Amino acid sequence: xxxxxxxxxxxxxxxxxxxxxxxxxxxxxxxxxxxxxxxxxxxxxxxxxxxxxxxxxxxxxxxxxxxxxxxxxxxxxxxxxxxxxxxxxxxxxxxxxxxxxxxxxxxxxxxxxxx
Numbered sequence: 001x002x003x004x005x006x007x008x009x010x011x012x013x014x015x016x017x018x019x020x021x022x023x024x025x026x027x028x029x030x031x032x033x034x035x036x037x038x039x040x041x042x043x044x045x046x047x048x049x050x051x052x053x054x055x056x057x058x059x060x061x062x063x064x065x066x067x068x069x070x071x072x073x074x075x076x077x078x079x080x081x082x083x084x085x086x087x088x089x090x091x092x093x094x095x096x097x098x099x100x101x102x103x104x105x106x107x108x109x110x111x112x113x114x115x
Contacts, residue, residue: 064107 014020071093078084078092097105 014023075086075089075093078089079086084092
């Protein structure tokens with residue numbers, strides 16, 4: 001009855017429950033994949049690749065630029081909240097960079113000069 005209702009009789013000739021279950025699962029998986037592809041290509045309710053198009057427009061910020069922004073925000077926060085002078089902030093950052101392991105210090109040589 002299941003095969004007749006789903007019109008699977010011509011495509012599949014198995015009689016056991018496991019064979020019918022496996023075939024029905026494959027048919028439904030195929031249907032889901034084809035429906036998803038059709039909806040993505042034709043249906044106006046989906047945005048398709050719009051997410052990726054917008055992501056491509058955003059420029060990636062480099063690690064050093066991000067780190068410089070964070071350090072500048074840290075300096076500003078220390079100055080505004082704790083009223084620490086620029087000289088003390090620079091000493092603190094120099095001390096911090098001095099404690100870093102060598103494999104991290106190498107990419108940050110530029111930052112040591114600027115801090």
